[in-house]
Amino acid sequence: MFKGILIEKDESGYRATLKEIDDTELPEGDVTVRVSHSTLNYKDGLAITGKGPVVRKFPMVPGIDLVGVVEESSHPEFTPGDQVLLNGWGVGENHWGGLAQKARLKGDWLLPLPAQFSPQQVMAIxxxxxxxxxxxxxxxxxxxxxxxxxxxxxxxxxxxxxxxxxxxxxxxxxxxxxxxxxxxxxxxxxxxxxxxxxxxxxxxxxxxxxxxxxxxxxxxxxxxxxxxxxxxxxxxxxxxxxxxxxxxxxxxxxxxxxxxxxxxxxIDSVMCPRADRRVAWQRLGTDLDIEKLQKISQVVGLSEALPLARKLMNGEIRGRVIVDVNQ
The missing domain is CATH 3.40.50.720 (NAD(P)-binding Rossmann-like Domain)
Known part of the structure; x- marks a missing residue:
């Protein structure tokens, strides 16, 4: 079992709640990741509050970003213990995303964690x-x-x-x-x-x-x-x-x-080719002052993401929200 935010829609209505989820419920994929951090973006706010038709399948774990460690892999590029990063690719919309302690994904969506950044810093970005x-x-x-x-x-x-x-x-x-x-x-x-x-x-x-x-x-x-x-x-x-x-x-x-x-x-970041993603992250390593990330970001726990999503939609959040999914 692992903790995660689950969005459900049925005769009772649309709701997002923090739940214990069984590993057997994870979607298909060739890489399983033990997530350490995710983020709260505008699109996640739309998904959690239901203010936009972001979620395409139910139930859904939101979270368009994640960073973590590979637990299992049948993908040729990744082995258990690798630190990996994901942005976009429809996670949190069509495929379970990062606002949970585990994710199962396509390895083709992942990038190795850039050496210049810690997991928390990469999610601050x-x-x-x-x-x-x-x-x-x-x-x-x-x-x-x-x-x-x-x-x-x-x-x-x-x-x-x-x-x-x-x-x-x-x-x-x-x-x-x-x-x-x-x-x-x-x-x-x-x-x-x-x-x-x-x-x-x-x-x-x-x-x-x-x-x-x-x-x-x-x-x-x-x-x-x-x-x-x-x-x-x-x-x-x-x-x-x-x-x-x-x-x-x-x-x-x-x-x-x-x-x-x-x-x-x-500019589309969701389906952007991996080669362009690598260039962008490489340039962030040289062209972003890492010290400014502390000014830009705040860290919250998984349970705090739900009320913060509403504040985000009201324009009350400044900068970046990092979600420590184990906090």
Whole structure:
């Protein structure tokens, strides 16, 4: 038996509870992992609270991230005792995830734990930080350099935004943070933000084109925020889009793209190929100041994840939440 959060849906309704789960209930897979830490992400919040149609099968263990030690393996790359990491691949949606003390998974979804990080540190980064790195890599790939101008980071006090600020500032970019919580201004500046702007400047319907300012952007919001970011991006600037915290819609015009040559680059971390994942984690090892992870993250126990999921959905959580599943 092992402890885990289990989401169930039946005639009694939709519920997420902390339970004792029998090993025989684990799903199919060629690697069994004794999990040490997971995380609480926006997608996990949607799954636990039922506020979004994230879970595709029931019952489901949420948790899109995990780190732990291999207990059993028939996969050629992994043997018992190996420390491994997982982000995405539909775990917590279609396949049981990391918010439990055990997981059985496909070995093709796993990566060896990067040598630069401890298990807790790698979860302080998690899917959010790895997604932030994918955004920075996309900016680089499209030729955006520090001397080209400011990089806007929306949802900056969240997990993606916090890591994006830390990485961009270390790489020499001038990063500008957008937040709906002005009380977090000093926190954001400590991560490397040169300026902090209020979300209200971006959250209402805007013009098809605005004054050019941003050389690039990391957007987690979508909706009017993304539309306004694109409208104020400089000629041939690049906007990376990786989230929908402000909505799935995109109420914009084609003007930024056909008149200013702006690139809108979509970032998907869930099904991202393993080769790209390895590059992202390698770069996080060199381009993220590990000391800033303590500012970005907090550690909680498995039982605390349930009430924190509701706070996360209400925008009350700053940075990253690491879940010690044995605490």
């Amino acid at each position: 998690g899917t959010a930080g790895y997604t932030a790195m994918l955004c920075v890599l996309a900016l680089e790939r499209h030729g955006v350099k520090p001397q080209d101008g400011e990089i806007l980071v929306t949802g900056a006090a969240g997990g993606v935004g916090s890591v994006a600020l830390a990485v961009l500032s270390k790489l020499g970019y001038t990063a500008v943070a957008v937040t709906g919580r002005p009380e977090d201004a000093e926190y954001l500046k400590s991560l490397g933000a040169a300026e902090v702007l209020e979300r209200a400047l971006f959250s209402s319907p805007g013009k098809p084109l605005g004054k050019e300012r941003w050389a690039g952007a990391v957007d987690v919001a979508g909706g009017h925020v993304l539309a306004n970011v694109c409208a104020t991006t400089k000629y041939r600037g690049v906007v990376t889009a990786c989230g929908l915290a402000a909505g799935m819609d995109f109420p914009a015009s084609v003007a930024p793209f056909i008149l200013r040559g702006v690139t809108l680059a979509g």
